[in-house]
């Protein structure tokens with residue numbers, strides 16, 4: 001695998017179960033989420049700084065302006081002495097309404113998961129704000145689950161964290177296990193699960209309580225066709241009940257099948273926001289252009305119209321800076 005391939009870890013292929021499918025139209029309600037000029041910064045203490053700290057030294061942040069070469073190589077990471085700052089989300093703003101299912105796409109490391117975690121309240125903003133009506137369900141479940149406990153115990157804890165009663169959790173137990181497709185693994189500690197199994201169980205628990213805002217991070221990539229079909233039905237159920245769904249996925253066909261709107265994030269910035277087909281076409285074109293010439297595959301028919309402002313013309317390209325090359 002080349003370095004370019006490793007960076008471009010997506011699935012552009014349309015899978016049989018996604019053919020001819022798009023997210024159905026549902027009436028869109030009032031705003032339920034406002035993200036306003038959001039910035040999220042990770043701070044990582046370098047190994048040298050940790051050693052110094054262990055020796056009792058005061059580790060201070062040195063505000064050294066890095067050289068041009070260093071900034072070029074570190075793309076988005078700002079080194080300040082022993083502490084490295086990763087500016088993962090850089091000034092993102094958007095509003096989401098009840099009934100929307102929003103896909104978040106972007107290349108590896110572009111900030112998708114960080115954005116989702118910030119919306120869920122798991123990452124504090126460095127600046128800007130997130131206003132949510134209702135509690136995003138990833139928050140309750142992720143905060144509650146414990147790797148050393150069995151799936152069974154975690155279903156109970158996660159269900160309680162989402163506001164279900166113990167009786168309601170018991171009633172929904174079989175459905176959650178079946179939905180996650182983890183079989184008898186449910187009786188083993190979650191630390192023995194593959195990342196896909198854990199992601200599916202989190203999704204199954206978080207969607208068990210008919211949440212107002214359902215957040216799904218990559219869980220759909222880890223299941224088979226039957227799991228995807230169950231997931232799609234569950235997403236529709238949430239939307240029909242005027243809930244909102246956020247979906248992070250590397251599979252553009254999954255996003256096309258399940259989302260009404262797509263946010264394209266690149267290097268922590270929002271580069272495009274609009275109806276699924278318009279953003280997906282531009283994104284697919286960008287990904288194709290990043291691949292070596294022999295591996296680009298055919299272009300989708302009619303994509304140029306969307307890219308040049310055709311189609312419904314509703315997609316919003318955001319800002320000139322930080323856009324992928326060629327857009």
Ligand SMILES: Nc1ncnc2c1ncn2[C@@H]1O[C@H](COP(=O)(O)OP(=O)(O)OP(=O)(O)O)[C@@H](O)[C@H]1O
Pocket residue numbers: 042043044076086087088106107108109110111112113114115
């Ligand atoms: N816990 C962390 N500490 C420090 N940096 C982090 C941490 N998590 C993510 N990052 C950095 O933040 C940036 C955005 O990462 P994030 O995981 O949000 O991207 P992503 O688009 O979800 O990536 P992927 O598609 O690979 O899952 C990357 O540069 C990543 O290295």
